[in-house]
Amino acid sequence: MIRVLLVEDNHADARLLEEHLRDMRDAFSITRVETLQAGIAAVAEHDVVLLDLSLPDAHGLETLTRMLAAVRGVPIIVLTGMQDDKVATDAVAAGAQDYLLKGELTTQLVVKTLRYAIERKKLQGMEVERVKTTEALARARFVADVMAASTSSLDLGESMRAVARVMLPALGDFCVIDLPRSRGELQRVTIQAADPALHDAINEVATAHLLGPRHVQSPVQRALEERKTVVIPALNIEDLHPDARSRELVRRLQLRSLLVTPLVARDRVVAVISLVFGPSGRTYGNDEKLLAEEIAGHLALAIDNARLLADSQRALRGRDELLAIVSHDLRNPLSVIDLALGLMARDSSHLATALPRAQRAADRMNMLIADLLEVSRIDAGTLKVEPAPTDLLLLLTDVIEQHRVLCTSKSIKLVGELAPELGTVDVDNARLVQALGNLL
Incomplete structure (x- = not known):
């Protein structure tokens, strides 16, 4: 049985809808509430919602927006008058599954709309899951490729160069990898550019330590000290305090977003990866941060294991x-x-x-x-x-x-x-x- 939640404060309109479903009692059960707040409280226990856009506590598209925010898994059918045809189509564009014009209701139309709305919602859910699965597989393949690169050579520097190449352009237009040394100093292992034509320019910028540890405001230094990822979604050129030559290079590279993540193993930073978006126009958000941190966790373990193996071989x-x-x-x-x-x-x-x-x-x-x-x-x-x-x-x-x-x-x-x-x-x-x- 399909459980229908009717959110309607007009008694005449509500009785009309109930009449249309009376002969379908074996297929539908209907519960009516008169306010949006009551509807939000009851929606989780129903399979589909018939929602009037004009209620005592909400009006227009705000009604739909608030209901969608409360429960996204339940399909919503908007109820509106003849004069609100445009509002109804706007509601569908905003996330409603369909709409019914109160002046044109028939039993067949109501039943068909309810069934179709539920089926479309199921299909949408299946598509969302398919997309999520595809994205998860692509993410897993990407992480696997990075890990394969990390074990491509017994030489740590060469394997880190391979890692940087694999991470571009998926996670950045430029990649810099540093290894911590004594007294807080860093050894720069590799600088890679997705566009080989920009390699010399990013190399000059990075070598000048605009992204390195010597600058007071260095994100790399912050990541080292705090042992957590530093993200600058919108990179301001003046934040780097470049000289005239470096300012010209930064503009040419179009550096716009920065992510620095430390690789921590056994409470010790074993490497620091700096990723920069530039010519692609992309910026770093939470998804990129989580992916970078997942990769950093795997790489830190791999680097630490490689060092333990080297130590045991020396012993x-x-x-x-x-x-x-x-x-x-x-x-x-x-x-x-x-x-x-x-x-x-x-x-x-x-x-x-x-x-x-x-x-x-x-x-x-x-x-x-x-x-x-x-x-x-x-x-x-x-x-x-x-x-x-x-x-x-x-x-x-x-x-x-x-x-x-x-x-x-x-x-x-x-x-x-x-x-x-x-x-x-x-x-x-x-x-x-x-x-x-x-x-x-």
Whole structure:
């Protein structure tokens, strides 16, 4: 059953309409109210509205406008007199589904108009949903294209240049991307123009920091500090305080609207994107702001993940380098021990000299193993260096003796020319021995 809301204060006109629908009681139920306020309160519970434009609390197109604002999903049919034909057509143009002239009502006309109004409203709703779906798909494809560009290269700068190219001209005529560095400075990664012929001009403007962080009123600086999108729908050239040359370029570029959005990941700004509309004549509104912020959220996560991956790869390379050094350091004392044991096995007369060498080599191995266990301290920056007064001549002599047997086994003559007056120095004995051993 179709629920009809009749908003009519004239009793005679209301009875006439009710008479036309009386024989259709199985198909229609009708509820009547006499004021617009009462109609607005009841409209949500009905399928269609018959609305008189002349009511005690509203008159003319204002009546329709207020009803449309209250509930947009219910079709409205305007009721008017013969002399109000133009008002009725204006009402249809303003959003009414149809109109009925009170002096020409018939049961067939009223029923047909009610049914057609409901069907047209349904079709309009379906079209609106289709358009929304199409726009949502286009938006999703656009975001996907931007994200694909962000992963097109392992080099962050190159991937950001690809992102800027994809974002134009859909989100701007010009795009500038900056990466924050230490002390609040920015590294400009890319400047792109939808029209390649304007690239040099926008590059000169951006390089002069009219859109950059050095200006007191810089939108980029505001976005960095506030960590939220800055939108200037109507860009005033004087807001940029350009010099004569830059003023000429700004006019040539027709810069008219600006949007700056920060890319924030883990409470840290990882990049700033500045988008500018110029020659296209477009301006930034809420739709563009929401789309830019959606893209910024995805890009921030992608950039942060890329940096985490780079950090982990650097850590792995550092680990591999450390293991290579440690394995090399362990191999040297092992060779000394092996040669000393072989020498003692062949001739016990060498026991007095070979055994201390083997012992010192074993001690050095213990020290290297302890160093290996301190890798976590190196990563944390807490590795201790413990300098102490050391007889440099004695230390160097010991290092030479430790490696002499190894050199001899490889037919290498190791000669130490040490000045007797080397004296005492403050060094970390163990780490200096390790460093000299690596050099040898």
